[in-house]
Amino acid sequence: MNDLRTAGQDAARLAADHLAAVPDAAVWRPVPQPDRDWLTGQSLPAAGRPLAELVDDVRARVLPYPMGNGHPRFFGWVNSAPNPAGVLVAPLAAALNPSCAGGDHAGPLLERTVVRWLADLLGYPHRPGGGLLTSGASVATIACLAAARQAAARAARWDVREDGLSGHPPMVLYLSAEGHSCLRKAAELLGLGARQLRMVPVDAGYRLDPGALRSLIAQDVAAGLNPFCVAASAGTVSTGAVDPLDEIADVAAEHGLWFHVDGAYGGLGVLADDASPDYAGMARADSLVLDPHKWLGVPVDCGCALVRDPVSLRDAFSLVPAYLRDDHARNDSDDFGWYSEYGPEQTRPFRALPAWATISHLGRQGITALVNETTGLARALADMVEEADDFELLAPVTTSITAFRYLPTGTDRTGTGQDLDDVNRALPAAVQRRGRVFLTGTRLGPTEALRACFLNPATGIGDLTVLLDEIRLAAAGLGTA
Numbered sequence: 003m004n005d006l007r008t009a010g011q012d013a014a015r016l017a018a019d020h021l022a023a024v025p026d027a028a029v030w031r032p033v034p035q036p037d038r039d040w041l042t043g044q045s046l047p048a049a050g051r052p053l054a055e056l057v058d059d060v061r062a063r064v065l066p067y068p069m070g071n072g073h074p075r076f077f078g079w080v081n082s083a084p085n086p087a088g089v090l091v092a093p094l095a096a097a098l099n100p101s102c103a104g105g106d107h108a109g110p111l112l113e114r115t116v117v118r119w120l121a122d123l124l125g126y127p128h129r130p131g132g133g134l135l136t137s138g139a140s141v142a143t144i145a146c147l148a149a150a151r152q153a154a155a156r157a158a159r160w161d162v163r164e165d166g167l168s169g170h171p172p173m174v175l176y177l178s179a180e181g182h183s184c185l186r187k188a189a190e191l192l193g194l195g196a197r198q199l200r201m202v203p204v205d206a207g208y209r210l211d212p213g214a215l216r217s218l219i220a221q222d223v224a225a226g227l228n229p230f231c232v233a234a235s236a237g238t239v240s241t242g243a244v245d246p247l248d249e250i251a252d253v254a255a256e257h258g259l260w261f262h263v264d265g266a267y268g269g270l271g272v273l274a275d276d277a278s279p280d281y282a283g284m285a286r287a288d289s290l291v292l293d294p295h296k297w298l299g300v301p302v303d304c305g306c307a308l309v310r311d312p313v314s315l316r317d318a319f320s321l322v323p324a325y326l327r328d329d330h331a332r333n334d335s336d337d338f339g340w341y342s343e344y345g346p347e348q349t350r351p352f353r354a355l356p357a358w359a360t361i362s363h364l365g366r367q368g369i370t371a372l373v374n375e376t377t378g379l380a381r382a383l384a385d386m387v388e389e390a391d392d393f394e395l396l397a398p399v400t401t402s403i404t405a406f407r408y409l410p411t412g413t414d415r416t417g418t419g420q421d422l423d424d425v426n427r428a429l430p431a432a433v434q435r436r437g438r439v440f441l442t443g444t445r446l447g448p449t450e451a452l453r454a455c456f457l458n459p460a461t462g463i464g465d466l467t468v469l470l471d472e473i474r475l476a477a478a479g480l481g482t483a
């Protein structure tokens with residue numbers, strides 16, 4: 003144990019030094035061949051190695067090659083810097099090393115508070131059992147859509163857990179053309195079939211069009227199919243758009259559909275002082291997904307599935323073999339059972355501890371300030387883009403994502419040509435290679451776009467100028483300035 007004490011103190015210093023040095027280091031850099039070989043090709047050690055040596059290896063070979071998401075100028079995908087409170091307690095969760103499948107110990111008990119807090123932040127109704135932490139939004143989505151599938155089949159007197167879907171009228175899922183790919187993955191995995199997915203067209207703001215949703219449902223009903231669920235987005239991954247949730251909830255209610263909301267990235271945007279009115283209706287969802295490892299900055303991994311009716315998840319997942327019977331007499335007034343009855347995982351890590359620490363450290367005020375500051379950065383970038391001759395804004399800014407494109411000098415602004423798409427497709431990698439900014443791209447309809455996602459409280463307004471300049475320099479390097 004003395005070994006752990008000494009090496010652990012070194013590791014703690016190393017983590018703190020690493021985080022302090024991040025802003026002055028390259029955002030990202032390619033791994034040189036010798037270290038790449040070490041990372042991928044080590045042989046299995048025959049004899050065990052001392053703890054101190056392992057810390058040295060991490061110092062020399064691992065920490066120098068981050069993904070980049072701790073850096074204030076990382077604007078890629080939806081990956082945040084880790085909140086220090088989460089970093090602080092992660093080793094303590096590992097020291098305890100519980101399985102949060104269930105049982106009577108701190109892990110599952112604390113998870114109940116964290117899930118309730120998350121629902122509270124989103125203004126979503128919550129009862130015990132009305133949600134659980136998952137590895138991320140992808141698994142949370144599987145859990146929610148499994149609950150939706152189970153509820154719909156049960157209403158049609160079909161036992162999907164016993165009989166599967168074979169012979170059942172095709173169950174149709176509606177999602178926006180801008181919906182996240184995890185929805186399709188979940189649908190495929192749940193045996194719904196991608197053919198039964200309807201991509202509902204979006205409006206000019208990349209929001210799901212409720213009128214088009216109505217028409218598609220009518221067509222499917224006329225064809226004898228079985229519409230069962232509509233999945234809307236509270237913050238799409240490409241532009242941060244929020245679908246008109248209240249109107250979609252109305253359509254779902256009219257047709258008896260399960261109303262699911264993907265708020266993995268943007269759910270927290272509801273806290274902004276000037277949050278889009280389109281968030282109204284989020285609390286009407288039957289299920290709602292949020293990723294604390296995105297905007298909140300809880301260290302990966304931490305997703306969350308919330309459901310209006312706790313029975314719906316338990317009904318879809320509960321299986322309690324004899325060896326897992328709960329032997330403790332409880333004082334809890336509710337019949338909660340185990341978390342493993344609410345989702346697909348059995349052994350579950352202590353995700354609640356870093357999430358609890360992060361939320362406690364920030365408080366509601368800190369979280370609201372983070373959301374306001376980062377949405378403010380996205381708007382400020384949009385203004386700069388609109389003022390520049392060589393950039394074009396491609397979508398309204400609703401949350402903390404700015405979608406835009408670069409227009410090489412002399413380009414026709416109305417141009418949709420292949421050249422423009424080629425440049426913007428090539429730019430993210432070129433920008434990343436320069437090491438000062440990390441940017442990723444997307445496709446909006448037929449158009450190649452750049453997108454910058456702001457999640458980091460350490461990002462400042464000056465970083466936006468660096469971002470635009472780096473794009474220009476990268477374009478010059480590609481020979482297209």
Ligand SMILES: Cc1ncc(COP(=O)(O)O)c(C=O)c1O
Pocket residue numbers: 079080137138139140141182184237238239264265266267268293305
């Ligand atoms: C809107 C949205 N939904 C779902 C996901 C999937 O989340 P995860 O990667 O945590 O599974 C993402 C990831 O970026 C996302 O942005």
